[in-house]
Structure formats: C-alpha cells, structure tokens
Amino acid sequence: MTHVSKKKIEELIKIKELIKKYKVISIVDLTTLPSSNLQAIRNKLRDKIEFRVTKKSLIIRAIDEVKEKDLSKLKPYLENSIPALLFSNEDPFRLFRLIKDNKTNAPAKPGQLAPADLTIQAGPTPFTPGPIIGELGAVGLQTSVEQGKIVIKKDKLVVKQNEVIKPEVASILAKLGVEPIEVRMSVLGIYDNGIIYEKSVLDISQEEYINNIKLAHFQALKLAEEIGYISKDNVESLLIKAYRNALVLSKELKLETTESPEKEEVKAEIKEEKESKPEEQKEIKEERKSEEAEKSEEMKEETKAKGGFVGYKKEVEEKAQKILQDLQDKKIHEQEKPKQKSTWD
Incomplete structure (x- = not known):
C-alpha cells in the first residue's frame, strides 16, 4: 500500500473544503509569473479571492471526490x-x-518580444566607473563620468516594439531597474453553477459591451417607431413625427393651419416652468392643476348648456341640419320619379 504523507492528506481536505465553500472556482496558469509577482498580486486581491497553489494530482483527486459539484470539465x-x-x-x-486588471511588471528576459518601444532615458546612474561602461556602450549608450558616477548623455531606443530582446539589452535594462514586461495570471477556465467559462468568453471589452447595449436600445426605438408601437420611451418622438407628418400633409392639401391663443399660452407656461427654480416649478404646477380643474368644470357646464358635447357651435348645428334636409329632399325626389316599364311588362 502506497504511503501518503499527512501533509498531502491535509492539503486534499483543505482543497475539498474550499470547493464546497465557494461558488466560483477558477484555474489559472502561473507559467510566466515569477513568484515575487504572484505574491504581489495575491496581496492586492486577498479580500476577494482565495488562492491555492498545489500539486496537479491533488487538484484532480479533489475534483473527483467532491460529488456536490461537477468540476470534471476543468x-x-x-x-x-x-x-x-x-x-x-x-x-x-x-x-x-479583477485578475486581468491586477498585473505587475517584471524584468525582460533574453528572447522575449518587446511589448513596446524600449528607450533608456538620459540621466545619472548609480554605477561607478568600471566594466559597466563597456556594457552600456555595447547597447549604443553614450556615457560620461560626473562626480564619480556614470551619466547617460542621450536617450537611446534600444529595442523596438515586437523585436526580440537581446541578452545584452536585457542585462542592461535589469541593472537600470527597467521592468518592461507586464505579467499577470492567465485564466484558463472558471466554474460557476455547473457552467465552465473559457477565457475567450470572459475576455470582452467593457466599453464595446456598453456600446452594443446602446446600439441595441437605439435600434429597438427605431423599430418601435416604424411599426407604431407606443411606449413611455418613444411616445415623445412618435408625437413629434406625427406632428411633422401632419404639417407636410396640410401643406400638400393646402389646408390652413393656425395656432390658437390657448396653445401659445401653454407654450409660454412651459417655457416659464423650465426657466424657473425647482421650488417655483412646484408652485406653477399646483396653480396649473387648479386652473385645469376649474376649466374642466366650466367645460362640463358649457357642454350641458350647448347640446351635450364639447366644441358645440350654433353654425355647425345649422350646417348639419341643412345637409340632413338636402339628403332627405333628394331621397323624396328619387321616390317620386315614375318607374320605367321594362320590355317584359
């Protein structure tokens, strides 16, 4: 029987406990992440993420033994x-x-591609004269000695973006404390509620996502406008469109349009309300509400007195009566005409 150390058993128990405790479990790759940088990232995310660096065999065994969650796809x-x-x-x-945004910088290694143009700036260095002068010259740096220290005289582009970093360049960059390589944990997969999310699904631009939502909203409003679907979001634009169409139609039919004094008064009130202070706006709204209630009562009384409907006018009634009389006379005249006999009579 194979002996399993107490330390491994304790580690396996701990992993299984964490799998049961947390809702979301992720596997990340640390291949390109130096241990010092890993520690820095862990310290930043300590309050939101719990890390566990352990052996593959223990991870596989924990996945197999935890039956409450199916992590086999990880x-x-x-x-x-x-x-x-x-x-x-x-x-x-x-x-x-969180993982993607929390990155650190590391020294460049020979053979890596430069993530950007790498320039060594002019200025003093911490080095005293010695063999280092030759090393600086080997990468094209002009130097001098001032007050016992080596000084770089001019800025120098030592490697362009996407070019391979040579050993001598990597050595000088490290000695000068330049760390051009951004390093972070690489997310391989994330488990949540039975679903495995791959990096290709998770790595989306937040700005692009928001812009897509805005575009969908705009297109939905346009579609609703085209089919005449009314909602609180598009009712104003539909009314404006209807008003413009009415103006075009009235122009085509050569109809006369007038702005009533009441309409002009309403426009003035709206303008006054927009230009007033919040407390004044409240008073204006209360006054308008009261006036509208009074007008409503007056309109009801007028309706009762003038025939039972709003907008009643005497001339309209006379015109309607004349049309009805003409139609009745025409009908009587048609009935009085002698009926023509057919050839069969």
Whole structure:
C-alpha cells in the first residue's frame, strides 16, 4: 500500500473544503509569473479571492471526490500548465476582470518580444566607473563620468516594439531597474453553477459591451417607431413625427393651419416652468392643476348648456341640419320619379 504523507492528506481536505465553500472556482496558469509577482498580486486581491497553489494530482483527486459539484470539465486545463486554484463568490466576468486588471511588471528576459518601444532615458546612474561602461556602450549608450558616477548623455531606443530582446539589452535594462514586461495570471477556465467559462468568453471589452447595449436600445426605438408601437420611451418622438407628418400633409392639401391663443399660452407656461427654480416649478404646477380643474368644470357646464358635447357651435348645428334636409329632399325626389316599364311588362 502506497504511503501518503499527512501533509498531502491535509492539503486534499483543505482543497475539498474550499470547493464546497465557494461558488466560483477558477484555474489559472502561473507559467510566466515569477513568484515575487504572484505574491504581489495575491496581496492586492486577498479580500476577494482565495488562492491555492498545489500539486496537479491533488487538484484532480479533489475534483473527483467532491460529488456536490461537477468540476470534471476543468481537468483539461491542468495539462501543459503550472496551475493554481482561485476561489471566490464574485461573478465570473467580474472575477476575470479583477485578475486581468491586477498585473505587475517584471524584468525582460533574453528572447522575449518587446511589448513596446524600449528607450533608456538620459540621466545619472548609480554605477561607478568600471566594466559597466563597456556594457552600456555595447547597447549604443553614450556615457560620461560626473562626480564619480556614470551619466547617460542621450536617450537611446534600444529595442523596438515586437523585436526580440537581446541578452545584452536585457542585462542592461535589469541593472537600470527597467521592468518592461507586464505579467499577470492567465485564466484558463472558471466554474460557476455547473457552467465552465473559457477565457475567450470572459475576455470582452467593457466599453464595446456598453456600446452594443446602446446600439441595441437605439435600434429597438427605431423599430418601435416604424411599426407604431407606443411606449413611455418613444411616445415623445412618435408625437413629434406625427406632428411633422401632419404639417407636410396640410401643406400638400393646402389646408390652413393656425395656432390658437390657448396653445401659445401653454407654450409660454412651459417655457416659464423650465426657466424657473425647482421650488417655483412646484408652485406653477399646483396653480396649473387648479386652473385645469376649474376649466374642466366650466367645460362640463358649457357642454350641458350647448347640446351635450364639447366644441358645440350654433353654425355647425345649422350646417348639419341643412345637409340632413338636402339628403332627405333628394331621397323624396328619387321616390317620386315614375318607374320605367321594362320590355317584359
């Protein structure tokens, strides 16, 4: 029987406890992340994420033994990586963003590609005269000695973006404390409520996402406007469109349009309300509400006195009566005409 150390058993128990405790479990790759940088990132995210760097075999065994959650689809991410487990209750997308945004800088290594143009700035260095002068000259730096220290005389572009960093350049950059390489944990997969989210799904631009939502909202409003679907979001634009169409139609039909004094009065009141202070706006609204109530009562009384409907006018009634009389006379005249006999009579 194979002997298993007490330390491994305790570690396995701890991993299983964390898997049961947290809602979201992620596997990250530490292949390109130096231990010092890992520690710095862990310190930044200590309050939101719990890290566990452990052996692959223990991770696989913990996944197999925890039956409450099916984490089997995380196993492939353990291959060809130096894995670490991250435990959190954050949303998967927010967790990915936290990991991606928390990066540190590291010295360049020979053979790496420069992430940007790397320039060594002119100025004093901490070095005293010695072999270092030759090393600085080997990468094209002009130097002099001032007050016992080596001084770089001119700025020098030592490697362009996407070019391979040569050993001598990497050595000088490290000695000068230049750390041009951004390093972060690489998220391989995140488990949440039975779903595995891959990096390709999680790595979306927040700005692009917001712009897509804005575009969808705009297109939805345009569609609603085209089909005449009314909602609180588009009713104003629909009324404006209807008003403009009415103006075009009245122009085509050569109809006369007039602005009533009441309409002009309402426009003036609206303008006054917009230009007034908040407390004054409240008073104006209360006054208008009272006036509208009085007008409503007056209109009801007028309706009763003038035939039972709003907008009643004497001339309209006379015109309607004349049309009805003409139609009746025409009908009587048609009835009095002698009926023509057919050839069969």
